Amino acid sequence: MTSPMLELTGVKKSFGGNHVIPGLDLTLNAGEVTALIGPNGAGKTTIFNLITGFLRPDEGQVVYKGENLHGVTPEGIFRKGLVRTFQEVRVFGGITVLENVLVGREHGFRSWRATKRNTAAAMETLQLVGLDRKVHVMARDLSYAEQKFLSLARVLASDAELLLLDEPTSGLDGRSLDLVTALIPRLHEMGRTVLIIEHNLDVVRSIAERIVFLESGRVIATGTGDELFARQDLADIYFGGGVQ
Amino acid sequence: MLALQLLVNGIAVGALYALAAVGVALIFWTTRVFHIAHGATYLIAAYTFVSLHGNSVLLALVGSTLAAAVFGWGMNKFVYRPIQRSRESFFTLFVASFGTLIIVANVISLWAGSGPKALPPPFGRVQIGFLQVTWVAIIAIVVAVVFLLGLQFFLEKTETGVGLRAMADDVELVDLLGLNRRRYATVALILGSVLVVPAAILTTYVQGLTPQAGLRIATIALIVSIAGGVGSLAGAVVSAILLGVVENVSTLYVNASWGTAVGFSVLLAILVFRPSGVIPRPSAT
Amino acid sequence: MLQFTINLLIMASIAAIVASSLNLLIGYTGVFSIAHAIFYGVGAYATALVSLHWGSSLLLALVVALVSSGVLSVLLALPAARVTGEYFVVVSLAFALVASTVFAQWTPVTGGPAGLVGISRATLFGIGLNSNESYLVLSLALLALVTVILYVLIRHTPLGRSLQALRDDPLAAQALGKNPFRLRLTAVVISAALASTGGVVYAGYIAFVNADGFGEQGGVLFMAMVILGGAGTLSGPIIGAFFITLFPALLEFADLPSQAKGPLEQIIYGAALVLLMLVRPSGIAGIFSALSPGHWRRARAVAGADAGRQPVTGVPVPGEYTPTGGAA
Numbered sequence: 121m122t123s124p125m126l127e128l129t130g131v132k133k134s135f136g137g138n139h140v141i142p143g144l145d146l147t148l149n150a151g152e153v154t155a156l157i158g159p160n161g162a163g164k165t166t167i168f169n170l171i172t173g174f175l176r177p178d179e180g181q182v183v184y185k186g187e188n189l190h191g192v193t194p195e196g197i198f199r200k201g202l203v204r205t206f207q208e209v210r211v212f213g214g215i216t217v218l219e220n221v222l223v224g225r226e227h228g229f230r231s232w233r234a235t236k237r238n239t240a241a242a243m244e245t246l247q248l249v250g251l252d253r254k255v256h257v258m259a260r261d262l263s264y265a266e267q268k269f270l271s272l273a274r275v276l277a278s279d280a281e282l283l284l285l286d287e288p289t290s291g292l293d294g295r296s297l298d299l300v301t302a303l304i305p306r307l308h309e310m311g312r313t314v315l316i317i318e319h320n321l322d323v324v325r326s327i328a329e330r331i332v333f334l335e336s337g338r339v340i341a342t343g344t345g346d347e348l349f350a351r352q353d354l355a356d357i358y359f360g361g362g363v364q
Numbered sequence: 365m366l367a368l369q370l371l372v373n374g375i376a377v378g379a380l381y382a383l384a385a386v387g388v389a390l391i392f393w394t395t396r397v398f399h400i401a402h403g404a405t406y407l408i409a410a411y412t413f414v415s416l417h418g419n420s421v422l423l424a425l426v427g428s429t430l431a432a433a434v435f436g437w438g439m440n441k442f443v444y445r446p447i448q449r450s451r452e453s454f455f456t457l458f459v460a461s462f463g464t465l466i467i468v469a470n471v472i473s474l475w476a477g478s479g480p481k482a483l484p485p486p487f488g489r490v491q492i493g494f495l496q497v498t499w500v501a502i503i504a505i506v507v508a509v510v511f512l513l514g515l516q517f518f519l520e521k522t523e524t525g526v527g528l529r530a531m532a533d534d535v536e537l538v539d540l541l542g543l544n545r546r547r548y549a550t551v552a553l554i555l556g557s558v559l560v561v562p563a564a565i566l567t568t569y570v571q572g573l574t575p576q577a578g579l580r581i582a583t584i585a586l587i588v589s590i591a592g593g594v595g596s597l598a599g600a601v602v603s604a605i606l607l608g609v610v611e612n613v614s615t616l617y618v619n620a621s622w623g624t625a626v627g628f629s630v631l632l633a634i635l636v637f638r639p640s641g642v643i644p645r646p647s648a649t
Numbered sequence: 650m651l652q653f654t655i656n657l658l659i660m661a662s663i664a665a666i667v668a669s670s671l672n673l674l675i676g677y678t679g680v681f682s683i684a685h686a687i688f689y690g691v692g693a694y695a696t697a698l699v700s701l702h703w704g705s706s707l708l709l710a711l712v713v714a715l716v717s718s719g720v721l722s723v724l725l726a727l728p729a730a731r732v733t734g735e736y737f738v739v740v741s742l743a744f745a746l747v748a749s750t751v752f753a754q755w756t757p758v759t760g761g762p763a764g765l766v767g768i769s770r771a772t773l774f775g776i777g778l779n780s781n782e783s784y785l786v787l788s789l790a791l792l793a794l795v796t797v798i799l800y801v802l803i804r805h806t807p808l809g810r811s812l813q814a815l816r817d818d819p820l821a822a823q824a825l826g827k828n829p830f831r832l833r834l835t836a837v838v839i840s841a842a843l844a845s846t847g848g849v850v851y852a853g854y855i856a857f858v859n860a861d862g863f864g865e866q867g868g869v870l871f872m873a874m875v876i877l878g879g880a881g882t883l884s885g886p887i888i889g890a891f892f893i894t895l896f897p898a899l900l901e902f903a904d905l906p907s908q909a910k911g912p913l914e915q916i917i918y919g920a921a922l923v924l925l926m927l928v929r930p931s932g933i934a935g936i937f938s939a940l941s942p943g944h945w946r947r948a949r950a951v952a953g954a955d956a957g958r959q960p961v962t963g964v965p966v967p968g969e970y971t972p973t974g975g976a977a
Binding site (some may be wrong): 172174193194195198199203204205206210211212213214215219220222223224226227231232235274275278 | 805813818821823824825826828881
């Protein structure tokens with residue numbers, strides 16, 4: 121077996137004496153789609169912040185492809201090949217859809233001469249999420265669902281290998297939901313590694329190869345969808361006492 | 365010996381800056397506005413005092429306190445709150461505050477002229493050991509200490525004070541706890557404006573008064589309260605005194621006209637190297 | 650009357666050059682600076698010194714102005730690295746106060762309160778620009794050049810896109826690999842250098858430079874031009890600059906005691922600022938955009954909801970990484 125793509129060992133984080141992550145071990149293998157699930161307040165988004173450098177672990181380490189990420193800035197982590205989305209839509213409202221996507225592809229002076237190539241790649245991604253007819257629209261004029269797609273397009277168009285997606289389907293339904301659900305397996309086909317926070321268990325079941333179940337900042341179960349969804353104890357935790 | 369003398373003068377000037385700065389800090393906690401119109405409050409208080417003090421000093425004191433309080437209250441009611449209601453950005457509020465300062469400073473120079481005004485130095489000097497200290501400097505220090513202790517007492521022992529301190533930490537927390545933000549903003553604006561009155565009067569005795577003093581004192585109050593660590597009154601007081609001392613002691617080495625620039629440079633350097641301020645608060649989250 | 654008009658147009662164009670440069674920070678990067686008159690001043694003093702010591706070449710004056718203001722602006726950008734948004738406004742104000750002291754008191758270089766006199770009109774490719782008309786052409790040409798540079802930078806370069814991304818959402822920009830410190834630094838340097846060219850024209854035109862207008866008072870005026878005209882639009886600062894420069898000229902025709910004119914001007918634009926903030930914070934250009942939707946659509950890029958979405962805190966909490974660019 122090859123070495124894991126991302127490895128968290130003994131990661132701890134507390135805020136004002138409140139141990140949000142009391143000690144976490146987590147491994148992601150290259151090319152896998154892993155879902156992070158758990159009740160609200162389980163620390164899922166905090167884990168994303170710890171991995172991507174927006175927060176620093178109090179203890180423990182985050183190792184990406186054999187390299188310790190301690191002290192690396194968020195932008196530095198992006199350049200190593202990790203990219204994330206945020207739970208809330210965070211599009212750049214004052215520039216166009218196309219420009220939003222370009223931002224994630226253009227780094228350094230060399231990109232000044234590669235606008236044509238970058239634009240072609242951006243257009244391809246926008247087509248993938250169905251925004252190719254709106255490339256010149258201001259991002260703030262998009263609907264909520266479209267902004268959600270745009271956030272996805274931005275990270276897809278970057279050349280990052282590991283994608284961290286924070287609730288990509290929240291607030292979506294119907295066709296939009298289907299679009300995102302169909303998109304994630306395609307990322308997998310493109311050889312990208314995905315860690316996804318998701319509340320919609322139908323989506324989780326259909327896309328995740330491996331599921332990590334969190335509660336109060338600890339991993340309490342890991343396995344395939346079939347394994348975990350069969351367990352009543354997890355359902356009780358997830359749905360708060362098995363009301364379901 | 366001169367150095368010691370300058371140190372005492374510096375502390376006196378710094379104590380007056382501190383009075384202006386704590387007002388700005390209080391107002392920032394509750395409204396999230398950089399209240400640069402504090403400079404207008406200063407001008408209103410000082411010019412009211414100057415124009416009334418020929419009649420009676422007591423009347424002048426009451427008059428300038430009232431004028432400052434009413435202006436602070438009106439600022440909140442007629443400028444900040446309407447803008448906040450439409451959920452505008454901090455910069456919108458800041459620009460409105462700045463605009464108000466410009467209006468007030470120029471209305472005053474239309475009315476009273478743009479030249480300097482001075483008050484007759486009332487008390488002379490006193491000899492303490494080797495030092496010659498002006499009575500005004502001593503009064504400034506005493507008044508500042510009394511007002512700052514009074515503020516401290518108010519913030520710790522009264523319900524309103526405790527609420528105000530809670531707002532320094534986290535505005536959203538305040539909403540959660542059901543404290544009434546609007547009422548606290550009103551209290552902070554009035555209280556902060558009244559605190560600038562002694563600073564305005566005593567500084568006028570020491571340095572005289574021009575319509576340009578408003579922007580200067582407001583900038584000092586703002587930079588001092590930020591360099592001190594936002595939310596930390598002690599930090600604001602310490603950096604205000606630091607500014608006063610540096611301004612005065614630096615005249616040993618450079619021309620007096622460089623004083624404020626040297627003091628500001630020190631505070632700017634502090635901000636670059638210690639962006640959380642002289643005395644940062646422990647983080648709440 | 651013609652000379653009066655030409656004079657006004659030159660002054661308005663110079664102001665528009667500085668305001669447009671400042672707009673790169675306020676409108677497109679989300680850095681709120683009131684210190685920009687400094688770099689205008691640096692350009693003016695640089696031109697004066699070049700003229701007094703090395704001759705009247707316009708190109709030499711421009712190069713010296715661009716380089717010296719660009720280098721000096723790094724000093725302003727350093728706090729911008731650590732202190733963002735609302736806090737930076739105050740830092741820039743303090744910076745402006747320091748700079749105006751330097752202008753007024755550093756006598757060996759700036760001539761102190763008396764200033765520098767005897768600056769000659771510039772020569773370009775051996776042609777002396779001696780008439781006021783030629784300076785009008787020069788100032789308009791420079792304004793056009795600055796506007797084109799800004800347009801290309803903002804609309805057609807990766808840097809421009811990155812700056813606007815940073816303005817709209819610093820956290821998301823960081824997550825997409827943008828280094829906020831480096832971007833803010835770049836924007837401050839470019840913006841300061843462009844603003845200094847306004848000073849080059851000013852010094853040659855007036856033939857005299859002293860500290861007036863280059864400190865915090867001037868800085869506020871340029872900020873007002875950007876805000877009144879409409880930040881985040883190319884036309885806004887130009888409209889604002891012409892408005893603020895030309896409007897007081899109307900007072901010249903009113904029958905007022907001369908010492909009342911200055912304060913009255915200031916009261917008018919102070920009141921304009923307050924009223925505009927109460928009614929329509931996107932500026933005069935924003936009013937046009939309301940009249941013709943779509944055409945001026947970028948008008949609302951900064952004012953209002955977008956700027957308000959920025960994180961409340963600008964000063965980092967110790968131990969946490971914040972979007973200000975420096976690890977605490």
